[in-house]
Amino acid sequence: MTTAGHRSAEEIGRTATGPRPVPELGGQTAAANLSHVDTVLSNGLRLLAVRKATVPLVELRLRIPFGGGEPLHAATAEVLAETILTGTARRDRVAIDTELALIGGELSTVVDPERLTIAGNALASGLPTLLDVLADALTAASYVDDEVGRESGRLVERLAVSRTQPRVIAREALLTHVYGDHPATREVPQAADVERVTPEAVRALHAASVLPRGSVLVVVGDIDPERIVGDVERALSGWASDRDAIGMPGLPEVAGGDVLLVPRAGAVQSQIRLIAQSLPRTDPRYAALQLANLTYGGYFSSRLVENIREDKGYTYSAHSGFEFTGPTATVGVDADTANEVTAAALLETRYELGRLGVVPPTADEVESVRQYAIGSLLTATSSQAGLASQLAALTAAGLGEEWLAEHPARLAEVTVDDVARAALEFFAPARFTGVVVGDAQILAPQLTALGGFVVGEPGK
Incomplete structure (x- = not known):
């Protein structure tokens, strides 16, 4: 029963001869097809630069293969991700935050068993500064003892809460069920392992694994892709190694079963x-x-x-x-x-x-x-x-x-x-x-x- 003067949703959706027909969908256009450059720099880093000038901003995504089979790798990698942007030989945490703020930018990190990802954005005019801060973190992150200790303590608290969440429990149970002790199962490290991570271990992991060869940098925004190649090459010239970034071992095939x-x-x-x-x-x-x-x-x-x-x-x-x-x-x-x-x-x-x-x-x-x-x-x-x-x-x-x-x-x-x-x-x-x-x-x-x-x- 409806209120006088008002029609129900069912009444609105119908005509005297039946339901109202759904209008035809319009034509679809291509998802991308944009001006771009896809190349490999002299240090082995793959660069994919795409012009999308909808707004005067730029986005970047750096993906570094970050596999490791050591017992404390997952915990050390999490601490590294939390502290790589907390200071370098040239900048402390405040200086990094200030320089990024001045260009309307930010950088953030996340790590999983497969990769370390650094994501950032800024005004397009601030891309040189964004790249300079990124290069500084990649080549000279300091991981000072106080910062590592502080971030490790916060991480332990978050992990204690996270490991009580049903979705986290289910995810870990699923991965362990299908992949056994494969490194892919260590998405969430144990809090006790994080407590054992030392600043020296974080610095050693950075030196061994934060490598350009085999990594990928994606830059999208109000940019000239051809020009960006030279800009990135110069900005990251100090990030070099003759070793490849360490990929995670391939996953075994999932077989059906109980x-x-x-x-x-x-x-x-x-x-x-x-x-x-x-x-x-x-x-x-x-x-x-x-x-x-x-x-x-x-x-x-x-x-x-x-x-x-x-x-x-x-x-x-x-x-x-x-x-x-x-x-x-x-x-x-x-x-x-x-x-x-x-x-x-x-x-x-x-x-x-x-x-x-x-x-x-x-x-x-x-x-x-x-x-x-x-x-x-x-x-x-x-x-x-x-x-x-x-x-x-x-x-x-x-x-x-x-x-x-x-x-x-x-x-x-x-x-x-x-x-x-x-x-x-x-x-x-x-x-x-x-x-x-x-x-x-x-x-x-x-x-x-x-x-x-x-x-x-x-x-x-």
């Missing part, structure tokens, strides 16, 4: 995490697989979301998506559910995996996800920051601006049969494994009855 129930006593929610081997962006079938993933669980109108969120209300958020590590790729499915519906949600998740292959996407479904894929790519690369981040991610697989510019055309060429074949091959339930983190006392009887589950030890 899902591990990881006990978390007293938890009121469960974390569902499934994973399977996928295709890298360099594979000709990737575009079809991308559309298959979107149909399954890659956006809000996907089959999985419609089933376990909209129809049954088992979860607030369900999602599937790709993860790229070097030249390899996986596809993952995740959802958080209340204990009482965890088994039912898993049953429906598996059902939708099987249905995607047996009842393949229709022409309408494929066209819908195609337009979403192209539109979201355009949106993600519409800003300088978004384009810089997209390009930086592509460089890990040796790709660049050309791949980004050509991808909408690849998506447009995918047929319904292409998507059906990708769905049948790569979304088969038997290809997946994973973990469920939750209260084993409640979940074990139901999951065991479903089959394909094993119960792990608490804390393992």
Whole structure:
């Protein structure tokens, strides 16, 4: 019943002859196709410079391969990332912050088992200063004892909180389940390991691993790409080594198998995490697989979301998506559910995996996800920051601006049969494994009855 004088949403969406038709989607343009230079400098650093003069700003992303198998590598790398911008031989922390502020700029760092990333931005006119500060940190970061001690203490506090978060627990459990003791599993170091890191160890890691050869610098903004090559070459001339940056060892292939129930006593929610081997962006079938993933669980109108969120209300958020590590790729499915519906949600998740292959996407479904894929790519690369981040991610697989510019055309060429074949091959339930983190006392009887589950030890 509606209030007099007001129409409901259902009434607004209908005409006398039925629902209002959805308007036709407009034509799509290329995601990039911008003036750019992709070259390797004399020190071995790959430089990808792209002109995108929408605003008088510039964005940079420096990705340095940062693998390491030593027991304290993850902890030492985290401390290095926290302190590399806290002082150099020429500048202390205040001087760095002041110079960046004067050009409307900033620099930040993040590290994971695969890479160290330094991201920055500034007014385009301030790029020389931004590059000078970056070069100073790369070649002369001081890691003074007080700064290392201070940042290590803050990091220990953050890690103590982080390791209690269900999503962090689930992520670590999943990686350990599929990759064992591979360095990729050490995304979040132990607080006790961080406490053991010394300033000498951080300085030694910088000297051994912060190297240009094999690294990639992406610069996007109101720039002349040809001129930038010389500017970067001069600014980073002191950053040199005859050794290559250290990559993480390749990941073993993910094999389908039992899902591990990881006990978390007293938890009121469960974390569902499934994973399977996928295709890298360099594979000709990737575009079809991308559309298959979107149909399954890659956006809000996907089959999985419609089933376990909209129809049954088992979860607030369900999602599937790709993860790229070097030249390899996986596809993952995740959802958080209340204990009482965890088994039912898993049953429906598996059902939708099987249905995607047996009842393949229709022409309408494929066209819908195609337009979403192209539109979201355009949106993600519409800003300088978004384009810089997209390009930086592509460089890990040796790709660049050309791949980004050509991808909408690849998506447009995918047929319904292409998507059906990708769905049948790569979304088969038997290809997946994973973990469920939750209260084993409640979940074990139901999951065991479903089959394909094993119960792990608490804390393992």
